[in-house]
Amino acid sequence: MSEPQQANPHSPSAATDRVPVDVAVGVLVRREASGRETEFLLTSRPEGKVYAGYWEFPGGKLEAGETVEQALRRELHEELGITIGAAHPWKIELMEYPHAKVRLHFCKVYEWTGEFEMREGQSMSWQHLPVQVQPVLPGTIPVLQWFAAERFHVGLTHVV
Template structure:
């Protein structure tokens, strides 16, 4: 079946809500809800198609949008390849030109149904925040890390990887236990680096795999949230094949963690994650000020170790 390319928009308001449209009665899947967008015409770039479709469907002019994920789905009538963009700024008032209804939805608490099958998996990806912090208690001390963690959580941090492979037992387990309790107490999610048994024992929200652990797997670990570190497209393809929820790719810039060796840069990062169906965090010498650059190159957001705990990053 010929693949039909579609540009799809995740319109995001400042309060974090996103827009869904209900398909009209005279279309395939009438009554189903979807992200606005439409077919990419021959010779048209997906971004240009997005801008055109939102003008035609909603009467708005896109001011700022970022490439996000690319997913494929086979319907009975078509094989579609959906190029999702996050649209963060636009001009004009929304006008419903093609849908039966429009509805702003809260991330993680969708109130309309049914969802068009191709768009369903995108909802889980939307629940990921754009900043992923990684602990460094073995370097700065458990007490200092817990204090910094609490301050970051108070300022909105919602996704944390507990990564303390160099911390001796039983200090490692004690620190991880206290960190999970603290993180979940703020309604955030805690992932344990590599240790599935510890994650289960402590009631963590999931695990984060190293590239080596990722490549040794034949099936997805049974956790609600599973991410992995990737350095090549082959590793990223393994994460995709296993159905992981996200990946971390880098290092984009030189970092002390990797002996200050030269990073891959944004262009190489962009090539590695091209057309990726799962969200990808960029890592490596990055801080919150680099978020726009990350979004422009297709990243979901930024992962960080040292800069995550700097006072001025909260």
Template sequence: MTKLVQVAVAILMQPNGEYLLASRPNGKGWAGWWEFPGGKIESGETAEHALIREAQEELGITPTHIQPWIKRRYDYPATHDAEAKTVLLHFFFVHAWQGKLQAREGQQFAWQHPRKLNVSPVLPANAPIMQALSLPPVYAISNVQEMGEHAFLQALKKQLDHGLQLLQIRESQLDDAALAKLSEEVLQLCAPYDCRCLLNGSSEKALQLGYHGVHFNSERLGTLTQKPNHLLVGASCHNRAELEQAQSLKLDFALLSPVLPTKSHLETSGMGWEKFGETLSGMEIPVYALGGMQAEHLSLALATGARGIAMQRACWI
């Protein structure tokens, strides 16, 4: 019977969004492969305590600002230098620490930009996490219909100045000419900030207008048979089955909503955080929480396993 090993894993984050990878030292299984630093949770030890102990032993630092994130299970096959095992990885964001990084086990360190990985090979269990980290924690959704175009573009410029990196244009009320005009202004505004823009609609229209990606509503998702090429692809989901459909198509991410009461869904009170977390459990696809989100909900969304939050109104205030 394959043994289960519980592991605490640290995602050390720099203010600029870079995260730390470390090479596995000689003498250990998978030596030379890159991973997030961490180690085995000992009997009677909490994951948080194991994270701090391992950081002190391996890296010479003491984490001071820890944010629990997701758990991932992975089955490692036997290799010439390691036996088969199943790991349950407890991932934590580490935003601050005391001390200076030290390679106490002879490992190498590399700070990585989420969208520009330049080390290899990477341990297989870490690959889905890196995919999730390539997405920012906040996904903004346009609100031209309520705000008006001028006010929206002003608010967008303000958010870009504050670091916005992912935007969905969702304006079904616009005809083709008006959408093309808005799209041109938005894409020009976002380009210097490297903010990726997705169109809520068809992949054909997204490509035609020059968007970086496309976002499908749940109805379009239900008819999709393969992921469009050359686009970042997201989808709106409202239950586990729709999330599994998005994952089976290998979409880049999904939204799950509504979590809390929202003006867009006055007929429902929302699923709440407990059900949201249960619905996400075990999913590999990065998921954003949507519905009644405010900036202060980000830490709670991360703790339930989400990649972050999506907001349509609160981000433009």
């Protein structure tokens, strides 16, 4: 399977005739049991889907008339069986995959209720940097870089 490319809106090649699909993505964050490090949830893509077996942050496509938070709330309930608290908009990333152009709306989620149920036959794993699961979906890589930058920034504030 060929690797997707991050779309550069200033590049002439970015002007494709494909309309981006809007996707709500949940970055579920919790403190590790020891309290010393932050963990985030990754799930595997189920069999039968594009990039099956790749690890990603959970979420899904917005339906007509849905906001990002409404879509995220619906998708995480459908896929994981949980009900989320507030979704905190974080960043938006445009990705160009061979099968689709997607606009990923990443939201951090710190609170949820319910027991995790992998309703699509996927796996889940609480991770921290560097991630231990492979392969990682290319659309997930920017988030890992943002986490690394945040950790570096927090580290600097404690040094100064």
